[in-house]
Amino acid sequence: MVTEPTSQRHPSAADEVMELLTRFGTAWRVELVILALPIALGIWLSVRLGPVAAGAITASVVLAVVVPPPSRRLLARILHRASVRRHLEVAFASVTGVLSDRPPIIGAVVRTTGGDRVQLGLRHGTSIEDLERAGAVIASSLGVRDVRAAVDPAHQNLVTLTIIRHDPFASTGLPCPLVKAKGFDAWEGVPVGVDEEGEIVRLLLPEHNVLLGxxxxxxxxxxxxxxxxxxALDPGVCLWLFDGKLVELAPWSTCARRFVGPDIALAISVLEELRGEMDRRYSELLARKVKKVAPRDGLSLHVLVIDELALYVAGTDKSLAGRFAELLRDLVARGRAAGIIVxxxxxKPSTDIVPSALRDLxxxxxxxxxxxxEASDTVLGSGWASRGFSAADSAPSTRGVGLLxxxxxxxxxxxxxxxSDGDIRVIAERAQRLRHDESVATGESEP
Ligand SMILES: Nc1ncnc2c1ncn2[C@@H]1O[C@H](COP(=O)(O)OP(=O)(O)OP(=O)(O)O)[C@@H](O)[C@H]1O
Ligand SMILES: [Mg+2]
Known part of the structure; x- marks a missing residue:
């Protein structure tokens, strides 16, 4: 039997208009609801009070929402989020393949200094790789500088999509709070920089060690x-400085217990001295019947800072380099509870330069x-780049940008x-004065 072509295959003009209206209504749903509210209020009031009173009251309500800055800002935020959602929906639809068939669920949208951060829920059969592959198409659909996707390590279906409209780090940023700080408590987080949302990032170091690359x-x-x-601004901290270039950490030498340049033999003997401190500290902890140092227990933190680590652990004299690496490994491995921070x-801390037994600690x-x-993964640990965290993404001209x-x-x-060199001089002089006053007060020798 021959069947007649059905109307489903050739939608009527009315169907097409309906579909168009549905799509328009879905895409602009938030704006339409916002617009519909005063219109509905106006109609309701007009039925009850007449058109003049209804017009006056509705206009006053609209002005009361739009004029005060807090509610105006809230309205602007809602409209901005709706616009980001709409553009993202269009962008996903424009990607050929799995993402347009199964577009991610768009969750919270947060405005950042450089653009927006959007939480996405990936549907079955899609992964972060699909988003990464489509990154350039999505960015071009949105008309933005770039988009970056990063997956939540605990939930492979949850992704943070960062929409970068302009480089959040392009401006010189906030001044370092330490320049004006009267002092510092090392048990608090060190303000190290500013994140993409303009928030200060603090690094809490007691009981931790940090490797920079x-x-x-x-x-x-x-x-x-x-x-x-x-x-340096905490007189309770004992500084041990190693600088393969000599000039980088030199301004802090007056605040340090030991300052070592590119002299591997001296570096080894100073590390041995610090290890002696660590062993004495453990005897002290044993006597106090405690397992680790704690804030305000009177036991100072020892901070060992090494710039140009490669010079010490990968120098030409293999036996000295090996000895240094072994001593440092011991300090990193056992120093945590004793209050030693490295x-x-x-x-590039690749294993041919920094032994993995040391680096991995x-x-x-x-x-x-x-x-x-790959170099970024060498610093952060393998696998981070494929999850969207690569320090190769930042512009070479914007110094100091990275991933922590x-x-x-x-x-x-x-x-x-x-x-700046001037800032460093100012902080170092203040730190030296603090340390001097502290040593006078306690009767101990400086630093
Ligand atoms: N956050 C920042 N903002 C602006 N300029 C910066 C920032 N960080 C570093 N710079 C500038 O970048 C230049 C290089 O910095 P720095 O010497 O710290 O680099 P480095 O990684 O130690 O280099 P190297 O490997 O050669 O020792 C310096 O002129 C410094 O002033
Ligand atoms: Mg350097």
Whole structure:
């Protein structure tokens, strides 16, 4: 039997108009609801009070919402979120393949200084790779600079999509709070930089060690100076400084117990001295019947900062380099409870330079700009680049931008504070005065 072609295959003009209206209504639902509310109020009032009174009351209600800044801002936020959602829906529909068939569910939209951050729920059969592959198409549909997707390590179906409208780190940013700080408590988080939303990122270091890496000129020594500035301003912290270049950490030498340049033999003997401190500290903890140092227990923190780690652990004299690496490994491995914090920086901590037995003990990682995704993974740990966290993504010209993997367990993109030579001098002089006053008060020798 021959069947007649059904009307489903050739939708009528009325069907097409209905479909168009439905699509328009779905896409503009928030705006339509916002528009419908005063219209509905006006009609309702007009039935009850007549058109003049209805017009006056409705206009007053609209003005009461639109004029005061808080409600105006709220309305602007709602409209902005709706616009981001609508554009994203169109962008997903424009991607050929699985994403247009099964578009991600769009969750919360948060405005950031550089654009927006959107929570997405991936549907069955899709993954972060689909989003990453479609990144350029989505960015071009949205008409933005870039989009970056990062998956929640605990839930592979939850993704944060960062829409970058302009580089949030392009401006010089906030001044480092340490420049004006009268002092600092090392048991508090060090303000190290500003994230993509303009919030200050704090790095809480007691009981942790941090490894910094990044290409030449990416801002490692500058980041070290910010950390050092904070610790120098706490007279309760004992500083041990190693600088393969001599000039980077030299301004802090007056606040340090030991300052070592590119002299591997001296570096080894100073590490042995610090290890002696660690062993004495454990005897002290045993005598006090406690397992670790704690705030205000009178036991100072020891902060060991090493710039150009490669010079010490991968120098030409293999036996000295091996000895240094072994001593440092011991300090990183056992120092935590004794109040020893190790902060080390090198350009690329690959295993041919930093032995993995040492590198893998650093819990916190700070990747400044890296030339490749692989180099970024070398600093942060393998696998982060494929989850959307690569320090190779930032512009080479914007120094100090990187990813910090610390407490939250997910790397945070930030730009470190910048301390000029003048700022460093000011902080170091203030720190030295604080340390002098403290030693006079306690009768102990400086630093
Ligand atoms: N957050 C920042 N904002 C602005 N400029 C910065 C920032 N961080 C670093 N810089 C500038 O970038 C330049 C290189 O910084 P730095 O010396 O810290 O890099 P590095 O990674 O230690 O380089 P290298 O590997 O050669 O030692 C310096 O001129 C510094 O002033
Ligand atoms: Mg440097």
């Amino acid at each position: 990044g290409e030449p000129g990416s801002g490692k020594s500058t980041a070290l100076s910010v950390l050092l500035g904070a610790f 902060v080390a920086a090198t350009q 650093f819990g916190f990682r700070w990747a400044l700009r890296c030339a490749t995704r 993997l610390h407490e939250g367990g997910i790397p945070v993109r930030l730009r470190s504070f910048h301390l």
